[in-house]
Amino acid sequence: MPVTVKKYHAQRKREMRRDVAEGENAAFKFLVTEAQGNAPEKTGRLKRSIRQYLKATASKPSAAARVEAPYGRIVDQGTAFIAPTFFWTRALLAMQARMPEFFKKR
Amino acid sequence: MNVLDEAIKAFVLADVEAGGMNEPESGAIGGVHQGVAPQNTPFPRYHFQEIDDIGIYAFGGLVADHCFYSLTALAVDDIAMNVEREGAFTAGRLIERARTKFTDPNGLTVNGKTLLYCRYRNALPPGYDKDATRDYYVYSKGMVLEIWLA
Numbered sequence: 153m154p155v156t157v158k159k160y161h162a163q164r165k166r167e168m169r170r171d172v173a174e175g176e177n178a179a180f181k182f183l184v185t186e187a188q189g190n191a192p193e194k195t196g197r198l199k200r201s202i203r204q205y206l207k208a209t210a211s212k213p214s215a216a217a218r219v220e221a222p223y224g225r226i227v228d229q230g231t232a233f234i235a236p237t238f239f240w241t242r243a244l245l246a247m248q249a250r251m252p253e254f255f256k257k258r
Numbered sequence: 259m260n261v262l263d264e265a266i267k268a269f270v271l272a273d274v275e276a277g278g279m280n281e282p283e284s285g286a287i288g289g290v291h292q293g294v295a296p297q298n299t300p301f302p303r304y305h306f307q308e309i310d311d312i313g314i315y316a317f318g319g320l321v322a323d324h325c326f327y328s329l330t331a332l333a334v335d336d337i338a339m340n341v342e343r344e345g346a347f348t349a350g351r352l353i354e355r356a357r358t359k360f361t362d363p364n365g366l367t368v369n370g371k372t373l374l375y376c377r378y379r380n381a382l383p384p385g386y387d388k389d390a391t392r393d394y395y396v397y398s399k400g401m402v403l404e405i406w407l408a
Contacts, residue, residue: 230305231387232332232396235293238309241402245310245326 166210173208175255176215180204182254183247184217190239197221202240259311262325262405263292265368266306270356279304279355284343286331286352301396302333302348304356309402322374323407328382329356330400345397346384353399360403374406 184204191199201220208215219228219240230236270290273279279286288295288303295303306329314322331352333345357378359365366376382400389396 225383229328229382229385229400230294230307230330231385232301232305232389232398233294233387236307236328238307238328241326241328242310249312 169213170210171255173210173213173215176208176213177204179247179251179254180208180215180217182250183243186243186246187217187219187240190237190242192227192237192239198224198227259308259323259325259407261369261371262323262327262407263306263308265366266290266327266329267292269359269366270304273355273359277355279352279359284348288332301336301345302331302352304352305330305332305400321408323371323405325405325407326379327403327405328400329353329360329403330382330385330398331356332396332398334394334396345395346386346399349384349397349399353401357401366405368407371407374408376403376405378402379404 181204184202187202188199191202193199198219198221201224202217203220204215204217206214206216219225221227224240226234227237228240229238267290270279270286274281274285277284280290286302286304288300290304290306291299292305293307294305306327309326309328311326312324313320314324331349333348333352335345336343336348360376361378363375366373379402382398382402385396385398385400387396387398388394
């Protein structure tokens, strides 16, 4: 029956959007945890400033995370006078390598 | 990985032809350093560092190393032979040269390993760091290289 198929498609679409959002949130949670684990700690400000500031939802499936400490890039990538630590870059590479795991049907 | 560190350093130093990474006139006269260079090392120079080395296994045996390296060219404004060379331009020229050489399939060789491929992954944001003591800016341009070794 056409009505049933239509309903099914709408429901499936909602489920898929929810799955994508869940996968994205899992990926960004991993990124934040990994980056916090890699980050050097003196006062703890850098570690605390790493956070996911945009959470994906079924209606808006996009997520984002950032390092809010203004010196985050310098600590990550270094300068001419400071060696890099790559706390963020390493976490990002690890997240990208594991991307399929986050989107596996739970 | 130590052998790869050595290979990268030797590869940069060996490129002494015209326009090369280590050409005596306009190459990286400050050399190539891991992480950070000793104080008072001249510019331009290269810095490189391992970002990650992921082991790829088939059952219990290591079959490949999936490595990520950063390579950055650093330069300052200078005047040579009455021609002013902008630091940002020099850094860009050196990193472009490095990209060409490192991604050449017949380029990099690693002692005791088989290089499957070395490819450019992404650029690092350009840097402008002020050396307050000497009152000049140090310009940097860099890239991330993805290297597979077996």
